[in-house]
Amino acid sequence: MNLPNKLTVGRMIAVPIFIVVLMYGYYYAAAIIFVLASLTDMLDGQIARKYNLVTNFGKIMDPLADKLLVISALVCLVELGDVPAWMVIVVLAREFTVTGLRTVAASQGIVIAAGMSGKIKTVTQMIAVTLILLKNWPFEYLGIPVADIMLWISVIMTIYSGIEYIVQNKQVFSMKE
Template sequence: MNLPNKLTMGRIIAVPFFIVCYILGYYIPALVLFCAASLTDMLDGKIARKYHLVTNFGKIMDPLADKILVYSAFCLMIGDRTIPAWMLIVILAREFTIAGMRTVAASEGTVIAAAMSGKIKTVLQMFAVIMLMLFHGVPETSGLYAPVHLIAYALLWASIIMTVYSGIEYVVKNIRVFRESE
C-alpha cells in the first residue's frame, strides 16, 4: 500500500478515536484528531499526484474517508444540538444522489470526475467542523465567544450553500447518465 493510501486509511482509523473523544467531552483532543485527519486529505492527494501514485483504491477511498470523518462530526453535533438535523439531511441527500449517479455511470462504463465545487464543499465542511468544535471550548463570557460563533456558523452556512450548489451542478452536468440508462 502506497503512502497516499496509508494516509487515507489513517483518516478512517482516526474516526472512532475522534468520536470517543468528542462523546466524552474531550473537545481539544477531538479537535486535534479532526485537524490531523483533515490534513491527511490534503496531503494524500498532493503526494499521489506529484509522485504518480494515483490508484483505484485511492479514487474510491479518499472521498469516502472524507465523508466518514466529516459526517461523523456532523452526527455528533446534531446529538449535542450544535447543528440542526435538517442540515445533515441536505448534505446526505446530495451525497446519495451523486453516489447513485456515479453507480449508474459506472455500470455504463463511465467515470464521473469530482468537480472543483465538490472539493470546495468538503473544505468548507471541514473548516465548519473545526470552528464549531472551537466554539465548544470558548466560554460565553469570553470576548472570543461572539466572533468564534459568527465564524463557525458562517462557515456552516457556506458549506450548506456549497453543498446544494455542487449537487445541482453535478446533476445538471451529468443528467445524461440517467437519460442514457433508460
C-alpha cells in the same frame, strides 16, 4: 500499500477515535484529531498526483474517508446539540445523490471526477466542523459567529455542488440500458 493509501486508511482509523473523544466531551482534543485527519486528505492527494501513485483503491476510498470523517462529525454534533439535524440531512442527501449518480455512471462506463465545487464543499465543511469543535475560537472574542457562518456556507456549497453534479451529468439518466 503506498503512502497516499496509508494516509487514507489512517484517516478512516481516526474516525472512531475522533467520535469517542468528541462524545466524551473533549471538544479541543477532537478538533485536533479532526484537523489532522482533514490535513491527510489534502496531503494524500498531492503525494499521489506528484509521484504518480494514483490507485483504484485511492480513487474509491479517499472520497469515502472524507465523507466518513465529515458526516461522522456532523452526526455527533447533532447529538450534542451543536448542529441542526436538517443541515446534516441536506449533506447526507447530497452525498447519497452524488454517490448514486457516480454508481449509475460507472455501470455505463462513465467516470465522474470530483469537481471544484465538490472540493470547495469538502473544505468548507471541514472548516465549519473545526470551528464548531473549537466553539468559534478565536472569533468568540469578537462576537462574530464565524462557525455558524461557515456552517451555512458549507450547506450552500453542498447544495450547489450537488446540483452542479446532476446538471453536468444529466446524460447519465437519459441513457438506455
